[in-house]
Amino acid sequence: MHLNTTLSATLLTVTLAAITPAHGAENRISPEIESVTISHQGEPVIIARGHDRDATLPEEFQKTDRGCPPFCVQPMVAVPGVETIGELELLDYLKRIEQGDDSILVVDSRTPDWVLRGTIPGSVNIPWNTISRDSAGTFETPAEADTFRHVLADEFAAEPLAGGGWDFGEARTLVLFCNGIWCPQSTANIKNLVGIGYPLHKLKWYRGGVQDWVSVGLTTITP
Template sequence: MRQRAASKTLFALVLGVAMPMAAVATDNKITPDIESVEVMHNGKPVTIQRGHDRDATLPEIFQKTDRGCPPFCVQPMEVVAGVETVGELELLGYLKRMAEGESDLMIIDSRTPDWVMRGTIPGAVNIPWNKINRDSAGTFETPSEADSFHHILEDEFGVDRTADGQGWDFSQAKTLILFCNGIWCGQSSINIHTLVGIGYPVHKLKWYRGGMQDWVSVGLTVVKP
């Protein structure tokens, strides 16, 4: 009996010590092989990693499930034929390549500034969806809106005018990875449709469908302006 009791005590001690130690030693990597990713945001280094608070929850702005459709409709898995839909790991890969010096890549937060102020993905550039979106007739309401769009194409996306000045040359255009708030947000998908409509090559467009809601749901780092 004493031996059995001693065995039970020893077993309990082993459990009592080993289990808490294992819990403390447990970290929260992005994948088993990726601890963090170093990126640049507004010229400053930022480390993207997952949070370590086991009690963390989604930010309140992403807790709603019913937003009303339209405009907040569930988006398809394929936004446009030929445009690749990417996830968090692919997006991190693009961010890493950008941090290593690839200048022909661009991560675009398509949301309006009021949303961006609440946090965005490190390394992303905010170009609000309504700076790119055109109306149903495929035009802009005012000449100033058209000028703004052309400025974005030429100065931000690396698109040139054709020799006759009547069209666009996409041979040096950047590869764009666009996102917005999540699968219920159509802002980035609208922009992709607009860009494809003017001839932007589909292989130079990527879509992070999960957007900010998926990003924060796995505890990845966000930055605020």
């Protein structure tokens, strides 16, 4: 497991054993927050900001023209009633998970190839296409439908009803993100979940995604 502790044209990785992040008041996350320690796949990770004043964005986030569709600028509100959050709110959810609150799940909706380039520590990768249906609300194959049911039951803690449908009374609060404000993947997931009855108050959207996360120098992690 490796960490990206600074922004550069390529993701800088060091081993966990070698992590010695600078803790200085000159580059705090906020006036009240210097760093946040969480667990990622059983390993401790310190989320902090980089201290290289000459750092630049990773190459994959320097591109501005991506073509729309599909990479269209997303609205500020994915679905009315679903809260849009920023970095500090996301950090608060991660801290709550670290403190033992298993009613929350931070979901990286991107495909695995993007996750390999770096993700937000403490998140779980559930690729967007495993919980996205077509415009008719169906899946192309029974296997895709089975995967969707598995994610709802095992990852999101929803309960299948005998007569069909789902009971979301004890389902987790999901905080979903993808690459950034030009990425439609987490937006599509939120719309699909709302379409099957997932409670609006249990869905949160980090609209800025990984691009905003690295833009402010926050730690990312690679599998």
